[in-house]
Amino acid sequence: MAKQQTSQQLSEFETVETSVSDPDHTVLEVSGVSKDYAQEEAVSDLSLEVKEGELLTLLGPSGCGKTTTLRMIAGLEEPTSGTIAIADEKVAGDPDGTFRKPEERDVGIVFQDYALFPHLSVAENIAFGLTDMDDADTDQRVDDLLELVDLEAHHDKMPSQLSGGQQQRVALARSLAPEPDVLLLDEPFSNLDVRLRVEMREEVRKILKRAGVTAISVTHDQEEALSISDRVAIMNDGDIAQVGDPAKVFENPESRFVASFLGQASFLSARVTDEQLETGLGSFDLELLNGPIEAYDGAMIDVLVRPDDLQAVPTSEPKADGYVVHRQYNGPSFIYRVELHSGDVVHCMHNHVETFEAGQPVEVDLAADHELAWYPAE
Amino acid sequence: MSASDRFEQLREQANGTASDASSQAPPVLTVVTIALSLLLVSPLVWLAIHASEMPTHRIVALVTGETAIGVTINTLVLVTAVTGVSILVGVPLAILTVQTDLPFRRFWTVTSALPLVVPSYIGAFAFVSAFGPRGELADLLAPFGVEQIPPIFGLHGTVLVLTLFTYPYVFLTTRASLLSFDGTVVEAARTLNHTRWEAFKRVTFPQIAPGIAAGALLVALYTLSDFGTPAIMQYDVFTRMIFTEQQARNLDSAAVLSILLLVMAMGILGVESRISAGRDGAYVSSGDRRPGTIRLGYWKLPATLFCAAIATLCLALPIGILTQWLLRSESTAPGQFTFGLTPILNSVGLAAAAAAICVVVALPIAYLAARGDSGLSSLPERISYVGYAVPGVVIGLSLIYLALRFVPFLYQSVIVLVFAYVVRFLPQAVGTTESSILQVDPSYIEAARSLGYAPLSAFREVVLPLVAPGIAAGAALVFLTTMKELPATLMLRPTGFETIVTYIWLVRGAAYQGQAAVPALILVGVSGLSMLVILRQERR
Numbered sequence: 001m002a003k004q005q006t007s008q009q010l011s012e013f014e015t016v017e018t019s020v021s022d023p024d025h026t027v028l029e030v031s032g033v034s035k036d037y038a039q040e041e042a043v044s045d046l047s048l049e050v051k052e053g054e055l056l057t058l059l060g061p062s063g064c065g066k067t068t069t070l071r072m073i074a075g076l077e078e079p080t081s082g083t084i085a086i087a088d089e090k091v092a093g094d095p096d097g098t099f100r101k102p103e104e105r106d107v108g109i110v111f112q113d114y115a116l117f118p119h120l121s122v123a124e125n126i127a128f129g130l131t132d133m134d135d136a137d138t139d140q141r142v143d144d145l146l147e148l149v150d151l152e153a154h155h156d157k158m159p160s161q162l163s164g165g166q167q168q169r170v171a172l173a174r175s176l177a178p179e180p181d182v183l184l185l186d187e188p189f190s191n192l193d194v195r196l197r198v199e200m201r202e203e204v205r206k207i208l209k210r211a212g213v214t215a216i217s218v219t220h221d222q223e224e225a226l227s228i229s230d231r232v233a234i235m236n237d238g239d240i241a242q243v244g245d246p247a248k249v250f251e252n253p254e255s256r257f258v259a260s261f262l263g264q265a266s267f268l269s270a271r272v273t274d275e276q277l278e279t280g281l282g283s284f285d286l287e288l289l290n291g292p293i294e295a296y297d298g299a300m301i302d303v304l305v306r307p308d309d310l311q312a313v314p315t316s317e318p319k320a321d322g323y324v325v326h327r328q329y330n331g332p333s334f335i336y337r338v339e340l341h342s343g344d345v346v347h348c349m350h351n352h353v354e355t356f357e358a359g360q361p362v363e364v365d366l367a368a369d370h371e372l373a374w375y376p377a378e
Numbered sequence: 379m380s381a382s383d384r385f386e387q388l389r390e391q392a393n394g395t396a397s398d399a400s401s402q403a404p405p406v407l408t409v410v411t412i413a414l415s416l417l418l419v420s421p422l423v424w425l426a427i428h429a430s431e432m433p434t435h436r437i438v439a440l441v442t443g444e445t446a447i448g449v450t451i452n453t454l455v456l457v458t459a460v461t462g463v464s465i466l467v468g469v470p471l472a473i474l475t476v477q478t479d480l481p482f483r484r485f486w487t488v489t490s491a492l493p494l495v496v497p498s499y500i501g502a503f504a505f506v507s508a509f510g511p512r513g514e515l516a517d518l519l520a521p522f523g524v525e526q527i528p529p530i531f532g533l534h535g536t537v538l539v540l541t542l543f544t545y546p547y548v549f550l551t552t553r554a555s556l557l558s559f560d561g562t563v564v565e566a567a568r569t570l571n572h573t574r575w576e577a578f579k580r581v582t583f584p585q586i587a588p589g590i591a592a593g594a595l596l597v598a599l600y601t602l603s604d605f606g607t608p609a610i611m612q613y614d615v616f617t618r619m620i621f622t623e624q625q626a627r628n629l630d631s632a633a634v635l636s637i638l639l640l641v642m643a644m645g646i647l648g649v650e651s652r653i654s655a656g657r658d659g660a661y662v663s664s665g666d667r668r669p670g671t672i673r674l675g676y677w678k679l680p681a682t683l684f685c686a687a688i689a690t691l692c693l694a695l696p697i698g699i700l701t702q703w704l705l706r707s708e709s710t711a712p713g714q715f716t717f718g719l720t721p722i723l724n725s726v727g728l729a730a731a732a733a734a735i736c737v738v739v740a741l742p743i744a745y746l747a748a749r750g751d752s753g754l755s756s757l758p759e760r761i762s763y764v765g766y767a768v769p770g771v772v773i774g775l776s777l778i779y780l781a782l783r784f785v786p787f788l789y790q791s792v793i794v795l796v797f798a799y800v801v802r803f804l805p806q807a808v809g810t811t812e813s814s815i816l817q818v819d820p821s822y823i824e825a826a827r828s829l830g831y832a833p834l835s836a837f838r839e840v841v842l843p844l845v846a847p848g849i850a851a852g853a854a855l856v857f858l859t860t861m862k863e864l865p866a867t868l869m870l871r872p873t874g875f876e877t878i879v880t881y882i883w884l885v886r887g888a889a890y891q892g893q894a895a896v897p898a899l900i901l902v903g904v905s906g907l908s909m910l911v912i913l914r915q916e917r918r
Contacts, residue, residue, distance in 0.1 A: 076565050102568035103576075109569045115562035119584040128580070129570030178571060 025052040027214040028073065028182050033082030033093075034238075035068050042068040044238040045082070050182070050216060055208055056243075057217045059225035060235030061261070066218045069235075070184050073216065074109050075102035087181040108175030112187040114167045116159040122146070122170050123155045129178040145173040149207055165196050172204065176211050183208070185217040189224055201228050222262055226250060234258050252290060256375050259304045264335065266346040267302040269377060279303070280342025281321055281364050290371035300377035307335050307349035309368035312356070320361035327358060338364055408755055411742045415758035418739075418801050421776035422640075422768065428779050429633045440634040445619065450638065453602065453615040456536060457642075460601040461594050463541040467688060468548030469590055474681050476556040478672045486685040487553075493692035494546040495905040497862050499606025500898050502539045503886060504696035506530060506610060507703075536611040542692045543607075544600050548593035555589025556582075574672065588653055595650040602643055603769030605865035610886065616642075617865065620771045624778065624869060633779075636772045647767050700902070703895035717881060717896055725877040728792065729860040732799035733807075733853040739800065740807035740852060747808070748815040759808055766805040773798050774869035790872045798866040803859050807852035814848020851911050858908035862901050 028050040035043040043065040050056050058066040071077040073084060075091065083093025086107065091100040108129075117125050123142050130138045146152050149169035159167055168188065175183055188204065189197045205228045208215050219225050225232045226246040233243035234257075242254045253259035256267075270279040272293060277284045286293055289303065312324065322340035329352075336348045336356065348364060356362065429437065440446060468490075474480045475487045493501075509530040529535070559582065567577035605617040616639040623632040674681055740762075747759035765773070777798050781789040788794050818841055826836035864879050871880060878897045885894040 074565075074569055076568070101573075102565070103571045103573050105569075107569055109566065111562050111566060113560075113562060115560065115566040117563055117566075117581055128567065129572075131571060174566075174570070 026050070027052045027054075027087055028216070029083075029085040030069070030073065031083050033069070033072060033079045033084060035065070035072060035077060036080045041238055043072070043079075046239050047082075048233065048240060048243070050214055052214055053212050055205065055215045055217065055228065055230045057219060057225040057229035057232045058235055058240075059219055059222060059232055059261075062220055064235040065238040066220075066235050067186060070109075070186055070216065070218050073182065074107050074184055075100055075105050106178070106181040107184060108178065108180035108182075109184045109186065110168070110171045110175050110188050112190055114159075114171040114191075116167055116170060116174070118159055120159075121155070122151065122157050122159070122162070125159065125170055126174045126177050128174060141177060145177055148176070148210060149173045164192050165200055168192065168200060169203070169207075172207060176207075176213060179213075181214065183213045183215040185215060187219055188217060189219070189221070197224070204228070226262075234261060236261075251370060252373050253304065256302075256378075259373060259375070263306045264347050266305050266307075266344070267375075268305050268344055268346060269342065270301050270303050270374075272296045272299055272301060277303075280340040280344050281366060284366065288366075288368075288372055289374050291374070293374075296376065301374045302377050304373040304375070305346055305366070305368070307347040309366065309372070310338075310346055310348040311365045311367045312336055312338055312348040312350065312362040313365060314356055314360055315363040317361050319363055321364045322362065324356050324358050324360045324362055327356070336362075338362060340364070407742060408746060408750070408758075411746055411758040412754075412761070414739060415743060415761040418804065419761055419764045421773060421780050421801065422764065424780045424783065425633055425636055425772070425776040428629070429637055432630050432633075436630065437634060440631055441638070445631070446635060446638065449614055449616055449619050449635065452533075452613065453639075453642070455533065456540075456608070456613065456615055457598050457601045459533070459537045460540045460544065461598045463537060464545035464548045464597045465590060465594055467541065468545040468593060469552050471545075471549050471685065471688065472552035472556055474685065476553055478674050478681070479678075480674060480681055480685070481678065482682075486682075486689070489689035489693060490549050490685065491546050492689075493543050494550075495902060495909050496543055496692070496696055497606070497864075497901055497905055498540060498543040498600075498604055499610060499864055500700075500882070500901060501543045501692075501696050502536075502607040502610040503882070503894070503898070504699040505535065505539050507699055508695060509535075531612045533613055536608050536613040536615075539607050539611060540601050540604065542688075544597045547596040547600070548590060551589045551593030551596070552586060555586040559585055591653050592650065595646055595653070599643060599646050599650075599767070602639070602646065603771075605769070605771050617769055617771045620775060621865065621869070624771075624775055629775075629779070632775055636775050639769060640772060643767050643769065697902075700895050700898050703892045704899070706892045717893055721876040721878050721881045721897070722900070724875060725861050725879070728796060728799065728877065729857045731796045732803065732860045733857040735796065735800050736804050736807040736856045737811075737849055737853045740804060740811045741849070743804075744808050744811035744815055748812045749820075759812070762804050762808050765801045765803070768802075770798075770802060770863060770865035771869070773801055774866040777866075777870060790870065792872065792875070795867065795870045795872075798870055799856075799860045799863065802863065802866065803856045806855040806859065807849075810848045810852035810855065811845070814845045814851075817848075818844045851914065854911045855908055858904050858911070861904045 026049050028048070030046060030048040033043060033046050034041060046065070046069060048056075048069075058069060060066050068077060072079050072092065073086075078099055079092055081094060084091050085093075086105060090098050091105050092098060117128065120128065123146070126142045126145050127138050130141055133141065142155075143152070146155060149172055151166060151169055151173070154162065154166060154170075159170065162170065168191075185204075189200055192200055201224055217225075217228070229246055231244060232246045232249055234241045234249065236257050242249055242258045249258065250262050253262060259265050259267075268279050268281065270277045272286070274297060275286055277286055277288065293301075320341075322338045322342075324336050325339045325345075326337035328335045328337070332352055334350045334352060334355065336350065337345060338348055339345050346364065471486070471490045475483050475490060480486060511529070530538075563581050563585075564577050567581045568574070572580065603617065605621060608615045608618045609621065616635055620632050620635045620639065623629075623635065743758045743762055746755040750756060777794050778789070781791075781794050822840045822844075823833075823836050826840045827833065831839060862879060864883070867877060867879050868883060871877070876884070878900055882894050882897050882901070
């Protein structure tokens with residue numbers, strides 16, 4: 001009997017997923033939002049659209065304004081200018097100065113430190129936002145959510161009795177309970193240890209997708225952002241530098257900032273001479289570069305190369321492109337820092353059995369099987 | 379046992395990694411310390427023995443007599459009223475000064491905490507002088523044909539005075555819980571569709587409730603054991619009746635009343651320990667974001683007036699009255715009361731003796747409690763806390779029994795009086811010493827030893843300098859609180875032996891209040907200093 005109920009509830013969530021996913025419908029629209037504090041501008045003229053059922057991550061270094069953006073969406077901070085609309089309804093912004101308080105918006109938040117109510121049990125925490133339901137419906141909803149986050153056995157426990165990962169799932173269930181239009185996650189994995197973090201990423205993405213909720217996550221961890229998001233928005237200095245599919249953003253950073261923020265980026269300085277690219281590693285075909293290069297004939301450019309794009313081959317002094325200057329051991333791989341004769345410093349990744357010592361003369365081969373991004377020299 | 383042996387043993391204990399048997403609490407130290415602490419609480423045993431030697435029908439008659447029942451009801455009413463009103467005053471003040479945009483919040487924070495430095499009997503004295511018959515207010519209103527002002531004596535006067543000078547306990551504990559409270563949970567509640575007020579009710583209040591309760595219980599305990607205020611305000615509660623019965627040599631009745639009072643004090647302490655135990659190990663949300671400031675809007679003016687009214691009653695009024703006495707004492711004839719140097723020297727001497735003995739006794743007790751690992755090692759500490767729970771009148775009375783029965787030559791001697799102070803104020807010295815020992819990481823000693831210091835010199839060079847401020851603070855606290863202790867001093871002092879406190883008590887009844895200004899101001903200053911010591915300790 002219990003088993004049967006379980007499967008029914010599960011299918012309920014599945015139908016929820018299919019019914020709400022309307023990928024063309026914009027659920028959150030942030031346009032031209034700025035936030036000034038006394039000393040500085042935390043967010044400047046930021047615009048962003050999030051579609052229904054989508055998981056978007058704001059990724060950026062600390063102090064780039066990503067948490068402030070999240071808090072403005074939640075209504076915990078009031079924007080200095082610009083408008084925010086949730087589910088086609090304006091919740092903040094000029095010209096009429098609308099400002100809906102957090103309790104008047106259908107927005108849920110999972111806080112960095114979870115902010116579970118320490119005096120309430122797991123079930124009471126989850127039921128906290130369900131103020132409009134009668135008792136039976138509330139109990140049912142709490143049970144559904146506990147099942148969604150796989151914590152049925154912890155119904156009556158207090159937050160202090162849970163592990164970090166469990167606390168996080170309770171926080172997630174609590175914010176999902178009132179069926180928010182948008183769910184916000186503020187550095188959701190930063191309080192977990194490294195191993196649990198990877199596990200919970202998968203878990204949280206699965207839960208969010210099953211619940212079919214539109215979600216915005218904030219993080220400074222690029223691996224996390226790239227692995228869980230449908231789209232990723234790279235933030236810098238209070239504005240979005242680039243937004244898009246994680247793989248596309250990683251492959252084709254539109255700016256030097258985005259390029260240097262993602263992966264362990266190095267720049268190879270090169271001169272464009274008809275049909276050829278002259279670099280410290282030799283000459284290459286211009287086909288190697290992405291985007292139109294014609295206008296730069298004769299000019300210097302910087303080509304983005306990541307460690308996996310390059311291979312170092314030990315060689316004798318006269319044939320070498322440069323020297324190994326540093327070795328970084330990561331367990332499965334080594335990353336060698338190589339100083340080229342041309343003056344550029346690049347990184348090459350090798351598997352853990354290939355060990356060279358610092359000072360080893362090497363020839364560096366370009367092993368990339370994709371087009372390389374480039375930027376006009378500064 | 380020589381001092382160096384003891385230090386050696388203490389070090390062995392502190393060295394948590396030592397796996398041999400010597401890392402256990404040294405049995406000799408434990409036994410000696412337990413014996414010492416039992417000696418300190420022994421007077422209470424004699425109280426019980428005295429009561430048990432009375433014929434049963436006499437005890438029953440006393441317990442069910444009109445006096446006992448009337449006094450019990452009076453005390454219950456007083457404790458309930460003072461505690462309730464203190465919550466009504468202290469909690470709003472704490473919320474206003476922590477969470478709102480009240481103008482001059484820092485100023486009002488200080489004025490709200492400051493009444494704690496006025497010993498309540500001095501406050502009562504000032505209030506009687508201001509609002510009593512032939513008081514300042516009556517004098518002021520007489521020309522306008524106001525013949526009578528409501529009498530200040532009795533229940534409502536006692537409630538008023540005790541509330542005004544004890545509500546800061548509630549204010550401070552509530553403020554502390556509001557400050558340590560993680561504002562993120564309020565934001566979480568707001569995003570879960572709760573208004574600010576609903577969030578306060580469902581999230582903030584349940585979490586600050588233990589803080590409020592802790593402060594309220596301190597107020598209750600203080601009210602229950604306070605002797606000076608009800609005595610001055612002429613309201614019959616246990617403390618006043620015990621004192622009266624003892625003065626009238628009705629020792630049986632005084633013993634029975636004392637035991638009833640002790641039972642009530644233990645009841646309050648029992649509730650308190652349950653509350654603080656419930657807080658141990660609770661999940662604390664780790665965020666440190668402050669809850670957003672509440673905008674008062676139209677309520678700004680009434681809120682400010684509320685703070686101002688409390689500050690006026692608690693601070694401006696008593697200090698104004700004392701200053702007025704001071705000015706008047708210059709002009710009026712000194713009469714038979716002269717406040718000379720002798721009472722000050724007596725007070726200082728007693729306080730210094732009590733402080734010195736407390737420090738010596740507190741060190742082993744605190745060390746055992748901080749570093750010991752068995753339940754037995756925290757026993758002396760827990761025994762010593764009896765002094766904190768037992769009202770001064772009861773300790774005074776017990777020592778009278780003890781002295782009369784076993785050491786009649788010590789009856790009404792300074793030695794018994796100092797013993798009473800040590801029993802009462804030892805917990806303060808134990809508390810500060812223990813917390814400073816706990817702050818010394820045991821690995822400091824290991825570090826010093828790995829740097830080539832012998833055990834004893836490691837203790838001397840590393841632990842002692844770190845613990846010394848805590849010990850000094852404990853000594854200062856005992857010194858200052860002894861200076862203002864009233865009931866035990868009145869009951870146990872040798873005849874004709876005057877201290878600052880007994881001098882004030884002497885002047886109290888007479889019309890020469892001007893003569894009390896200097897000693898009263900000294901005591902307010904002494905109280906203020908002890909507050910400073912506590913605050914400095916807390917900041918460490």
